[in-house]
Amino acid sequence: MIDLRSDTLTLPTQEMRNVIAHAIVGDDCYGEDGSVIELEEYCKQLFCVEDALFVPTGTMANQLAIKSQVMEGNEVITETNYHINFYESSSIAMLSRAVLHTCRTEDGILRVEHVDELIHSKPRGPFYASPQLVSIENTINYYQGKIFPFKEIKQLYEFTREKNISLHMDGARLFHAHVAMNIPLSDYAKFVDSLSICFAKGLGAPFGSMLMGKKEMISKARIYRKQFGAGFHQIGMYAAAALHALKHHISHLCTDHLLTKKLAMMLSEIEGLSIDPDAVETNMIFFHVNNLHTNSWQFVDRCKKKGVLLFPWLSDTVRIVVSRNVTEKGIYEAANIIEAVCKELTRGVTYVS
Template identity: 40%
Template sequence: MPAPIDLRSDTLSTITPQMRRFMADAEVGDDLYGGDPTTQRLERRCAELLGKEAALFTASGTLSNQLAIRVHTDRGSEIITDAKYHINFFESAATADLSGVVLNPVDSPDGILTPRLLDAAVDRKRRARLTSAPSLVWVENTVNYYGGRVISVSDLADLRAASLAKGLPTHMDGARLPNASVATRASLAEYAATVDTVAVSFAKALGAPFGSVLAGPAELIERAGVYRLWYGGGLHQSGFMAAAALYALEHNVDRLAEDHAHARLLRELLVESPAFSAPEPETNMVIADVSGTGLNSAEFVSAATEAGVKVARWTDTQVRIVARLGVDEAVVRDAVRRLHQVADRQPSPAMKP
């Protein structure tokens, strides 16, 4: 049995020995008793990189997002977002329960929330004292559902102008914002300048085992720190966790270009078989249509797993394949070879009863 190759997500990025040593050697205090020096160093560095007044280290991207919702919104208000964003798929229950806020999602064709769609979301509902009022505009970058699609700084700036005209703040779920920055060569600060607050994950493509940061105006971040305690997110000797994030920022951002190149290579090799089709990836994800194999996505995932390659079911006909830290060119080529073998073992759709 060949060694398994897991390409389901970049959350499976390999933690390097160098990162482990950096974590073990971290200077720690107590983040709840006067502060942890490594955590404070990380927060200062993130605020600098993102061009914001302050930053708050949290245990997860979901916690960062939920803290942003809490500081931006009032109970009974609504967030205007896209139906395909993480907040709608995975955080709608938490948003309603923790902050008493509802979502008003639009359904864009490409994951890009535009001023026109913002207008439509505001105008399609009657606005009166008995109804919810918009309190926050929410974007995601890169867009996971669309295979790591990048929203440009100019598109975000246009949305920012429209949201400000309506008196609405904007939050960015930038879990994979470093991928967007590397792909476009626009700095993290340039992206963050288009929103009031931004959350960035260290536990996806950056290869840390955990952690996220929320950055924005100092007053909002101070309030978010209080809610972090309320939500059980206070961390004592957090420097060990923060050290992983610091290492990732210093060593694993520029190397994201390797993941992007590997994703492009994977797609190029995969579509050499007529059983597969996939658009050119913008960052580190390939969304591949497998209907040409004669299998639906769930069946293909099962067959691929038996062949030693784990991919993620995406839609009924598509799977997601993610390049990540720990996956080099040789692994990419081996994975595609195995996936081609899966397709070759299936009877052609025309031969199926």
């Protein structure tokens, strides 16, 4: 199978498995896991932040950022389709009892004018919810791995400073933006109050994310992490794998981007698919199946029977994600399979579930 469902499906390399096997471990609840300490210190230096906290998932990193910076009943401002609302809204309600205040932007980029409009869209004061956090995403999953413009991040940061509001970046795929734009990771961290990154998306580590920011915020997050059930003991194997990924796997993302662009160009020539290769910025391709008179689940099932796995994003939308486990040969084979499925559909071949 050629697996193009997600970059969370990457597998550890043999080198990473060797690192895991020989990792130093200790009890992280006591602050004694040497590999965790090394990973957190490395991230502090790499991103030039005050403190860092190793957590199981990107979702927990986001939830800890909210819990540590937003009082119960107050607001998190974000874009409707960012991960924090699209997937995590119930978590925010359950864990932080905070309010999500969202808007749908034309191009997926939450700008100062959008935040300002949301702030002034309802009564404010001691008896009402107050906006305490703006959350952005980079790269943006829902918008085909779109890169959040650095200029807009800086403008948002300056605006939130004026309004005494914190700015969080869900940077689960920030490394993709980093290699595509050649902007230092420390520059991204400089213009947000909290930042999450993921080691298991694209980099190929089997586990973990990192939440970074000011010492005061991370100290709160450390307490909440334990309360949320993530009090680690001998977790050094996973921390060592994440550190290995940070040191050795970031540059490979450039290859993922090149293969994604190549695949997009091949798919754009297939009858029935509408894909603009110029709109593909990182490692994702989204396409609609409306013109093929089918739904995404049926389309994905047809592709699976022929040897390629895709992700049914919405009922009419299919997502492709290229990761380090996908070869150039696999890209060509996937394009041929998708073309064959499209030809079957346009010829009216009867679908058997």
